[in-house]
Amino acid sequence: MRAPYQVLVFPYIINKDLIEFAIFKRSDLDYWQGIAGGGEDKETPIQSAKRELFEETGIVDSVLFMKLDSISSLTVEAVVGGFLWGEDVYVLKEYCFGAQVCNKDIILSKEHLHYKWLPFEEAMKHLKWDSNKTALWELNKRILKQHS
Numbered sequence: 001m002r003a004p005y006q007v008l009v010f011p012y013i014i015n016k017d018l019i020e021f022a023i024f025k026r027s028d029l030d031y032w033q034g035i036a037g038g039g040e041d042k043e044t045p046i047q048s049a050k051r052e053l054f055e056e057t058g059i060v061d062s063v064l065f066m067k068l069d070s071i072s073s074l075t076v077e078a079v080v081g082g083f084l085w086g087e088d089v090y091v092l093k094e095y096c097f098g099a100q101v102c103n104k105d106i107i108l109s110k111e112h113l114h115y116k117w118l119p120f121e122e123a124m125k126h127l128k129w130d131s132n133k134t135a136l137w138e139l140n141k142r143i144l145k146q147h148s
Contacts, residue, residue: 003039004085006074006094007049008132010034010139011059011101013117019143021123021136022104024056024112031128032116034135036094038079045095053099057115058107066098070138072131096135098142 011022037052072094120140
């Protein structure tokens with residue numbers, strides 16, 4: 001059973017002073033975003049983020065997750081098309097994470113056509129949703145603070 005929340009994950013890699021973020025072009029719609037998906041059963045948001053990252057990229061090993069403060073509100077109709085959890089659940093929370101990876105090897109699922117590894121400014125130009133831009137901005141600031 002689908003849990004009533006969403007997760008958003010941005011994989012990133014640090015190579016010397018260069019930070020690159022992976023963004024993904026959806027196969028069903030013409031836009032770029034982070035890895036996004038819903039929770040399942042009794043998963044916690046971090047468990048969902050780890051599963052979604054693996055399902056959509058094949059990445060499972062040597063990943064360091066960073067929980068972000070960014071939390072967006074999404075309409076239930078926009079996410080699942082209707083009132084899946086009853087008529088009293090109007091809005092779903094979207095919990096955001098960064099995922100530091102060791103290499104750029106990605107095996108795309110059918111949910112995405114393409115992916116790109118880009119520096120922050122370039123990645124921001126490609127993203128469609130404000131929630132993605134806010135989460136990526138926060139992630140970038142946190143990484144820069146940790147490495148200053």
